[in-house]
Amino acid sequence: MMLGLAYPDIGPVAFEIGPFVIRWYALAYIVGLLLAWRYCRWLTSKPPKQVEAVAFDDFLLWATFGVIIGGRLGYVLFYKPVYFLWNPAEILIIWQGGMSFHGGLLGVIAAMYLFTRRNGIKFLALTDIVACAAPIGLLLGRLANFVNGELYGRPTDSPIGMVFPQDPTQLPRHPSQLYEAGLEGLVLLVVLFLMVQASALNRGGLLSGVFLAGYALSRIIVEFFREPDDHLGFLFAGATMGQLLSLPMMLFGIGLAIWSLRQTRPVPRDGSTG
Template structure:
């Protein structure tokens, strides 16, 4: 028998009062949105990060964006999960689409939903779209980190079978020691990507170069997710595609490509170009 780390038995429900319960997963979303709101306001409100002329966005714009972004995250994340990960099941029981408390959210869907929300909001306020995405993207990483930690607490989205010393047996899976891939994703997609983006937002007036931070986020997340997928067990209803690819990899490849194209376009523009 391989030596494995014990899986921490943390109750997925943080607080329960009668029929009402607050789950770690829901708390991750709430804290992630609040942090993203606070951090975006910090970036917008720091003149030294923007140079002459300051930010093209006002802190009050970030306040008003929160509702739009929240709707984009929830609607996009749920629709993305339905379309990308379990379409047949939801078509057989359409009412389950609205049962979000049963779980099932897609980052790529939430990402697209949030981008659409930000584009619509930016146009309504006549704000540069890429500048808005630039200040929102860094805070998203902390939400991703918290979400993956919540996945770990829930004992879901576990990793592939392995013999590494830090392997764990997930109660909801089987008796095989597995990678705690949720924690890998929390570190790569969350903490590491946040530090990378913070470096760029606080150096060489990159926020003045609209779209630069957005491009780095797209490339960074896509690569982090692809690497993590090598350790994560694919969804049972989907499995592997040709060549050992997973759905997470296939959805991340276009994101990396789009980020590279955007980065090339941005670098060819003069500083401050829209």
């Protein structure tokens, strides 16, 4: 077996002042939401300018509740429904981890729908901007998973394998959290940014569709390197829960992107708009 990389055992606690403890996981959520908020405000300056920057000052709170409530309920329903049925009080203990991206996504979509209805904003105009900023939170969240030594990958004899302290087998494993941070976070962030520079905000729903399909494809790929949840293992046809949840997401994203491209009216040659 080849010698792998040393795991930087940083620990789950970022800092503590007396009884006040801040964990990397919580810090990732806080910083991710704040950076995404500032990025969304910047994106409102890009044509067609259908959403005012000030709207995101209010939506930040809506998004926070959507992520936390949706993410936790998604984990409860998708990953451990029987356990939480018998231990309902533990649903509220979110500081010990246990969040689902797919649940958080549904929570944010619900928040966006209610927010746009209340404020008279076009739904796809908001989702496109939020989709561009979402990879920021994904990047930081996966880095926090890595620091916590959780959601690690499958055993490997490759030179990039790491031994995670929390792993009872103490086998070198893929640092799949970093794979996810790279694909779902950094790569998707850059792709969507380049699309914004190419005026993709003018095509309602295109960026949202690319984000959904891009995340789903990235998650499906990384799941081949990530250790499945102990209590679930491999499911239908050897797929993991993450892959099964991502498949319809990818199909819907591709469909939304195609629909958006077909809905776009070409600009007349004389530059006028109708």
